Amino acid sequence: MVAAPASLDTLCINSIRMLAVDAINKSKSGHPGLPMGCAPMGYALWDKFLKHNPKNPKWFNRDRFVLSAGHGCMLLYALLHLTGYDSVSIDDIKQFRQWGSKTPGHPETFETPGVEVTTGPLGAGISNAVGLAIAESHLAAKFNKPGATLVDHYTYVVMGDGCNQEGIASEACSLAGHLKLGKLIAFYDDNHITIDGRTDVSFTEDVLKRYEAYGWHVQHVADGNTDVDAIAKAIEAAKAVTDKPSIIKVTTTIGYGSPNKGDTAGVHGAPLGEDETVLTRQQLGWEYGPFEVPQEAYDQFRQAIERGASLEAEWNQTLATYRTQFPAEAAEFERMLRGELPEGWDKDLPTAGPDEKGLATRKHSQICLGALGPNLPELIGGSADLTHSNYTDIKGETGSYQPETPEKRYLHFGVREHAMAAILNGIAYHDSGLIPYGGTFLVFADYMRGSMRLSALSELGVIYVLTHDSIGVGEDGPTHQPIETIPSLRAMPGMLVFRPGDANETSGAYKLAIQNRKRPSALCLSRQGMANQANSSIDKVAKGGYVLEDCDGTPELILIGTGTELDLCVQAAKQLTEAGKKVRVVSMPCVELFDEQSDAYKEKVLPNAVRKRMVVEAAESFGWHRFIGLDGDSVTMNRFGASAPGGTCLKEFGFTVENLVAKASALLA
């Protein structure tokens, strides 16, 4: 039996709707409203436009699809299942939101092949999509040759009212407009409902006008519930505009098909329930049982498999030709896709002998970026408008990634920290070997913490360059002086927090940050200068913590220092040693890596029997007691700072050799 085209569309669309309804009923939890409302746009896009290969979800040149409104994940799982992804079987759908399933309550890249981006925190997905589109355009500019187009795909997004209210999305979309990302196409599911009820209780702005102000191409589809043709035409029109990102406002009914709950907040985040499901089946004319998909719908959707195979085969042919014509470029491209670092990428990372004066670690960081840049073409990044404070430039390179120069790799994010982090995540999600980094003041990690958490959760090797890392910031005062920021980052599972104590440790931190492609790194770097140590090295940083200076035999006291306070420990130890004390200095540039060492190594560095331990760090002591215990002490910063020259702040708040010696002596007494 072949259905007429119109009813086949409807059958396919209702297959999405009812899989969502059934899965959410079964799990007794979930968000049916969005998949029911967005099924037509999902169908139109995935059936008629999306370039992908269900049997190889990682095929490089696929279009990227981001469900920014991640709570509507059953839309995505239904599409993955219906178009034939092995990762989402009908049994997986029946296991929606259950322990160990492939269909968690929000899309998670690390659980489900075919999910491009972990979403749920609103506004993040559309912002990641800006990063995906930047990655595409950068690689296209870098690798494509006349007649040999290796990189060429769209980034599609479905966002809702929530995403459009979040500031992160405003930041990212303003930048996307500036960057003229013509291959970014977003659907705005305009359903007038959020959890608190109708959007008009708080959200009455003219969304499309705002996007026009950003420089986007805007369209409106008035009937997103049934008008598949209008959606398809809008996608075509969006693709035709190549110098602007596009937003298509699609007016829909949340929970379309549910006679009593549709168009209400009640269908946003709760199962329809048995009775309403019966009525919904009636209203949609759906004659199939729970989790039953009509064969005609499968047949239609799964044409994607053959289409995808042939798209990939065609691309493989292009790559093969490219290999012969441009062997060096092809080798670099394929190396990047394999996620391999180039030979000798770290060979120019600087080392330094002892030096009392030294430099600020933000300067060492700049030197490292300059040393890595030429050897690591996949390094791409910038700053949230603090280039000349963060020193995030790659020395020797000029120009930045702009609409006319997408081959450049320096990114001016503007004063948009949260979008920066999300865009860096997006570049990492592109999974094409690019190594994204971005800078701001450490204290403003708070502005982007939501996305830093997603870097950690989604295992994205983003490098955060966070300068001005303590009260050493000085005159800018407490709004700009991080106190609790370092501990708050250390509390985050997966995040590597480095606070290097000199030139060698900065190089070591960069080496580890680059190597860790599955963990984000936060480099906490000083504004002010510090000495280079005699016994530091690049390699020692890999242990997280190590003995920098030692006494003969078992120490009476262990001083643990990081960053700018490391040299204070060394100097205090010298004075204490002269006074006949047996003192060890442990440098701890990365607490997480130290924690992950063997018990034997940790015992060697911090013997359990030595309980007189003192940590010195110009930050909150919070978190340090797992090393100093109940019997240790600390010279830390347990209040907000003050506006004054940095040296004055440090002195007034007790970061002096004298104070360290006094406190250490008291501890030993």
Add this chain to the structure above:
Amino acid sequence: MVAAPASLDTLCINSIRMLAVDAINKSKSGHPGLPMGCAPMGYALWDKFLKHNPKNPKWFNRDRFVLSAGHGCMLLYALLHLTGYDSVSIDDIKQFRQWGSKTPGHPETFETPGVEVTTGPLGAGISNAVGLAIAESHLAAKFNKPGATLVDHYTYVVMGDGCNQEGIASEACSLAGHLKLGKLIAFYDDNHITIDGRTDVSFTEDVLKRYEAYGWHVQHVADGNTDVDAIAKAIEAAKAVTDKPSIIKVTTTIGYGSPNKGDTAGVHGAPLGEDETVLTRQQLGWEYGPFEVPQEAYDQFRQAIERGASLEAEWNQTLATYRTQFPAEAAEFERMLRGELPEGWDKDLPTAGPDEKGLATRKHSQICLGALGPNLPELIGGSADLTHSNYTDIKGETGSYQPETPEKRYLHFGVREHAMAAILNGIAYHDSGLIPYGGTFLVFADYMRGSMRLSALSELGVIYVLTHDSIGVGEDGPTHQPIETIPSLRAMPGMLVFRPGDANETSGAYKLAIQNRKRPSALCLSRQGMANQANSSIDKVAKGGYVLEDCDGTPELILIGTGTELDLCVQAAKQLTEAGKKVRVVSMPCVELFDEQSDAYKEKVLPNAVRKRMVVEAAESFGWHRFIGLDGDSVTMNRFGASAPGGTCLKEFGFTVENLVAKASALLA
């Protein structure tokens, strides 16, 4: 000598410019660009419009002025000094950015009377201003009577390109448009320069069109460097529009007057230096020495003193009349201004006897809000679109704060967490006794952390209602399950983090949160139910931690629990006791308050000699070692969670009585 009006204007404007130049030169640090460019708008506003009383900076009915671009603080300090505030003498200006001065590197309310809002983190100030305007309109609706206008002032803001790029500002300004805050007037200092250079490297959107999309009234002053009349006319026009907030884009030259550094990023954040200052004096025709203000300028500016005195006197007369006509309302108004809580405000906070089943603490929270609401009219708050998840409604009340109903006190913030926090701060900055609270999921505290930090720094008693506080969230999965969020908040100086363990502790947490008008509180509340304890009480929460269940004599083991894990401790202790162990259970609903108790009290609860201690909390262990030391253990959550029913998550991750007993027994072995 009386100068002609035009040149008097110029003299006044250049007085601002040169005070900024001189102070920043002297301190060798600061941001001269903004004050030099914005001096005309500062002068126009403060000399011709701003309603304030320099001799009583706290006069209630003053206009509020917010320098959202806080780095330009010398603009504000100059205006405070020139108009006669005692808080900023010429000597204070000479002490710019020095230890202990009244003129820190960014404006800080707690340092300088006359500073309304602590600014520096970009975008926050304009968002606080939305809160100030909400507070004004709410109190006006509540207290003003025909013929007796007690509350009637404008909120003025100066924001720059940076503020306009920040997402927090987008969120807040979208909401301000929806709320039709007609008495909010923002100047946008359009100077085309940020730290990375010309704004066109990243910021080319049409800002005014965006504000139009938000529903604002928009204007443009083309020559903000000299055209004081145009600025004044724009302010008049903005005041005439009463049903929309207004933005006035004022095109200026950053560092106006500096021949070589003006209109460059070089003047944004660095002193002009000696040579350029000489040239700037020449260019501006400035014949005065460093820190010298011509008497004519003082005379003009300080008319504000007399004006202010008479404005306040007039208002005092209004208040006196109001007192006689509306004694009850006047008493409430004046009580609020004194910051006193009403008699019996806490009398209905519920207590509960033991109950194995209990409720979720988010439900207890709802009950508390319902119990406080009628007795505490100054309570005002809402949710970032999670009303029916956070249970932030005040039971028995209907309707919300909307343009037509500003007398209502429930705020629909939309999906705008960061703006919510900033608006709550703004309501607190209004300093009129209002007690602001706002809800979202605990995990999304990350989205608003920048403003939570400012609550803590600026000593604002904002109450954050943060529900869904652990993996107990369940199906929504790791993007929605806080792990590190609680420790990250505990690391913040000043913040009170409550995680109540039952009904009594929830009431206790609310009592303390309301009482602490100088410290913000974060209430971490569960999605799932928990038992009510036999030995908890409202008052015990004030100690932060206390002995909930005890053994005879010195315990062998101390179990420390919070929130949903408290009852697990009690049950485990019961089993361990039955097995002959001597076990104490300590409830620790607020770590910060416990830390602040006397050493004697702390020793009583956690005797130093008892080193077998185990903490149980479904969050990162980070920070707990200062109680469990090197010899304790923990049942905590040191990885991201998973999507599954909440009970399954808790069980799989070890939050069971069995696991507690096993780990405790191992610790005791």
